[in-house]
Amino acid sequence: MASEEQLSTIKGAKVLMVGAGGIGCELLKTLALSGFEDIHIIDMDTIEVSNLNRQFLFRQKHVGQSKAKVAREAVLKFRPHIKITPYHANVKDPEFNVDFFKQFNVVLNGLDNLDARRHVNRLCLASGVPLVESGTTGFLGQVTVHVKGKTECYECQSKPAPKTYPVCTITSTPSKFVHCIVWAKDLLFAKLFGDKNQDNDLNVHSTDASSSSEHAEDVFVRKADEDIEQYGRRIYDHVFGYNIEVALRNEETWKSRNKPRPLYTRDVLPPRPVEQNGNKDKASTTGDPSSVSAMASLGLKNPQDLWSLRENSDIFLEALKLFFLKREKEIGQLGFDKDDQLAVEFVTSAANIRAASFGIPLHNLFEAKGIAGNIVHAVATTNAIIAGLIVLEAMKVLQNDVKSYRMTYCLEHPSRKMLLMPVQPFEPNKSCYVCSETPLTLEINTHRSKLRDFVDKIVKAKLGMSLPLIMHGVALLYEVGDDLEEVEVTNYAANLDKVLSELPSPVTGGTILTVEDLQQELKCSVNIKHREEFDEEKEPDGMVLSGWTPALATEKNKTSDNDPSSFNASQTVPLEPEDDDEIEIINKDPAILAAGKKRKQSDISVAANSEISSVTGEIPTKSKVEKDDSHSDIVTVDGNLDTNKKKRVQ
Numbered sequence: 256m257a258s259e260e261q262l263s264t265i266k267g268a269k270v271l272m273v274g275a276g277g278i279g280c281e282l283l284k285t286l287a288l289s290g291f292e293d294i295h296i297i298d299m300d301t302i303e304v305s306n307l308n309r310q311f312l313f314r315q316k317h318v319g320q321s322k323a324k325v326a327r328e329a330v331l332k333f334r335p336h337i338k339i340t341p342y343h344a345n346v347k348d349p350e351f352n353v354d355f356f357k358q359f360n361v362v363l364n365g366l367d368n369l370d371a372r373r374h375v376n377r378l379c380l381a382s383g384v385p386l387v388e389s390g391t392t393g394f395l396g397q398v399t400v401h402v403k404g405k406t407e408c409y410e411c412q413s414k415p416a417p418k419t420y421p422v423c424t425i426t427s428t429p430s431k432f433v434h435c436i437v438w439a440k441d442l443l444f445a446k447l448f449g450d451k452n453q454d455n456d457l458n459v460h461s462t463d464a465s466s467s468s469e470h471a472e473d474v475f476v477r478k479a480d481e482d483i484e485q486y487g488r489r490i491y492d493h494v495f496g497y498n499i500e501v502a503l504r505n506e507e508t509w510k511s512r513n514k515p516r517p518l519y520t521r522d523v524l525p526p527r528p529v530e531q532n533g534n535k536d537k538a539s540t541t542g543d544p545s546s547v548s549a550m551a552s553l554g555l556k557n558p559q560d561l562w563s564l565r566e567n568s569d570i571f572l573e574a575l576k577l578f579f580l581k582r583e584k585e586i587g588q589l590g591f592d593k594d595d596q597l598a599v600e601f602v603t604s605a606a607n608i609r610a611a612s613f614g615i616p617l618h619n620l621f622e623a624k625g626i627a628g629n630i631v632h633a634v635a636t637t638n639a640i641i642a643g644l645i646v647l648e649a650m651k652v653l654q655n656d657v658k659s660y661r662m663t664y665c666l667e668h669p670s671r672k673m674l675l676m677p678v679q680p681f682e683p684n685k686s687c688y689v690c691s692e693t694p695l696t697l698e699i700n701t702h703r704s705k706l707r708d709f710v711d712k713i714v715k716a717k718l719g720m721s722l723p724l725i726m727h728g729v730a731l732l733y734e735v736g737d738d739l740e741e742v743e744v745t746n747y748a749a750n751l752d753k754v755l756s757e758l759p760s761p762v763t764g765g766t767i768l769t770v771e772d773l774q775q776e777l778k779c780s781v782n783i784k785h786r787e788e789f790d791e792e793k794e795p796d797g798m799v800l801s802g803w804t805p806a807l808a809t810e811k812n813k814t815s816d817n818d819p820s821s822f823n824a825s826q827t828v829p830l831e832p833e834d835d836d837e838i839e840i841i842n843k844d845p846a847i848l849a850a851g852k853k854r855k856q857s858d859i860s861v862a863a864n865s866e867i868s869s870v871t872g873e874i875p876t877k878s879k880v881e882k883d884d885s886h887s888d889i890v891t892v893d894g895n896l897d898t899n900k901k902k903r904v905q
């Protein structure tokens with residue numbers, strides 16, 4: 256029960272909620288029932304059928320309508336006297352600037368992506384408004400408190416980058432089913448149905464340089480006189496048969512690995528039926544391309560059945576055939592979409608055939624779809640728990656009760672009979688480039704990299720700036736905005752295509768660039784260090800940004816030996832260290848894949864950060880299946896962190 260004092264604080268508070276999805280619906284309801292009377296909600300989405308199972312403020316009839324507006328109407332039905340102001344908009348829109356944020360006493364996030372979270376963090380810092388951040392993934396969740404100058408900001412710890420795999424693991428030496436999925440989705444599917452002009456390293460790597468090039472020449476293009484069945488079999492034989500044989504020639508590769516088995520249609524499938532050409536147009540479909548299904552054509556009904564190699568091969572050929580027969584117009588521009596049934600069938604079957612070749616256990620379509628789409632099924636109860644915790648923290652923040660602030664982690668398995676793990680927040684990271692003024696360092700080849708590379712790969716992708724301005728001393732190198740003069744637009748466009756050392760104000764080793772985002776009111780300095788060479792595999796951007804987090808990636812907290820994007824440990828520690836029960840954590844987002852190893856429970860912290868679900872996209876889940884296959888990017892673990900060096904909030 257709230258005290259009188261609490262109640263009056265709550266009544267007088269003006270609250271901004273960002274996100275009216277899984278967490279947001281729970282949060283709005285809980286805020287209203289807790290006595291909050293002035294709530295603003297920003298959400299850019301409309302309601303989808305798939306939201307209805309957990310976003311309980313919405314009904315079938317609301318599908319297609321604004322989440323923010325419908326959420327408001329639903330809550331006003333049981334709390335008619337309160338004021339709820341909805342904005343059907345992106346929180347990154349310019350109208351939501353620092354002045355807009357300043358009107359609130361606290362901001363509560365119920366978002367599902369890193370980009371928006373970082374943006375809100377910056378606006379909260381610039382406006383001095385406290386932020387309560389949250390995230391859920393399946394059974395896991397977290398609530399963190401960020402108050403300028405008192406606790407860490409959302410970006411004081413670097414967030415794990417979306418999970419990537421070494422190219423050679425995907426193209427040549429898969430050892431887990433997820434590697435086969437990535438191959439099937441990002442290489443094979445993209446090669447056959449996506450943009451032909453995009454780089455795509457589908458062929459096996461071999462030390463025998465003469466081996467594959469000739470055979471691989473245009474192998475993926477359907478020949479003019481080739482019927483579709485013939486084409487499908489040729490692709491099958493090439494990628495599952497011939498390419499594997501080429502890979503096997505490189506004996507070094509297989510010294511410490513199990514050799515894969517080349518698979519050809521002649522071994523797996525019966526000879527081609529004579530009447531095949533006559534079947535061409537028999538594929539059972541309606542006029543709607545989205546209803547085309549290889550499973551339906553072949554009479555396979557249950558997506559949770561495990562298909563045999565033969566069945567996978569049938570699906571593979573049938574799906575390929577259906578793309579050409581029923582969706583030919585889309586070929587050349589298709590991207591994988593987890594809601595595209597035929598694409599999921601194709602990717603599942605291709606991944607399974609490859610898995611069979613490499614001796615990796617096969618998976619059913621339902622599982623494969625989850626892996627391919629990085630899906631972790633949302634749990635409504637977790638959202639409800641997290642929403643309750645957000646409100647509790649918001650109340651402490653409003654009363655400035657700094658000592659009581661807690662970051663709370665919702666676990667899947669109890670520790671000392673507790674499912675909620677409270678953690679005292681840390682003080683701001685003095686080397687955080689977002690909430691302190693610490694400069695960053697960028698190693699880059701200033702003679703080769705263009706300003707465009709810097710803007711795209713660093714300023715936008717890494718620093719998360721949306722309206723950047725780049726200066727070298729007093730010289731403006733780049734700027735975006737609606738109010739630019741034509742000549743400025745022309746000059747900046749020309750600058751983008753220049754290598755750094757040839758800019759009007761040349762950028763070389765030793766240069767300090769100032770990068771600023773006018774909307775976020777964030778300014779930082781970037782020290783440029785010239786470097787000639789970069790490792791294509793480990794440093795694919797051709798540049799390396801560092802400087803905003805302590806170097807924590809020690810051997811002990813690395814997640815996987817061949818994982819270049821191993822996460823950085825966050826530094827939270829439970830208030831009461833638990834016993835050393837080991838639990839397995841698997842992230843369901845590719846970005847978090849890194850964290851999928853056994854961790855000591857006392858080491859766990861879930862860092863709000865990724866692209867996953869309603870939370871921070873951080874969804875560690877316990878799994879008895881592929882222990883190592885985390886698919887998300889939420890969880891970070893302490894490992895041997897030097898947590899003692901960090902000061903908790905007193």
Ligand SMILES: Nc1ncnc2c1ncn2[C@@H]1O[C@H](COP(=O)(O)OP(=O)(O)OP(=O)(O)O)[C@@H](O)[C@H]1O
Nearest residue numbers: 274275276277298299300345346366367371868869
């Ligand atoms: N930049 C943004 N501006 C405003 N709202 C945003 C922004 N980014 C995300 N959101 C909102 O945050 C909410 C997150 O909710 P949730 O994670 O439940 O996602 P969902 O899209 O409703 O469900 P799912 O992704 O599981 O289908 C969504 O309603 C989404 O529209």
Ligand SMILES: [Zn+2]
Nearest residue numbers: 408411687690
């Ligand atoms: Zn910070």
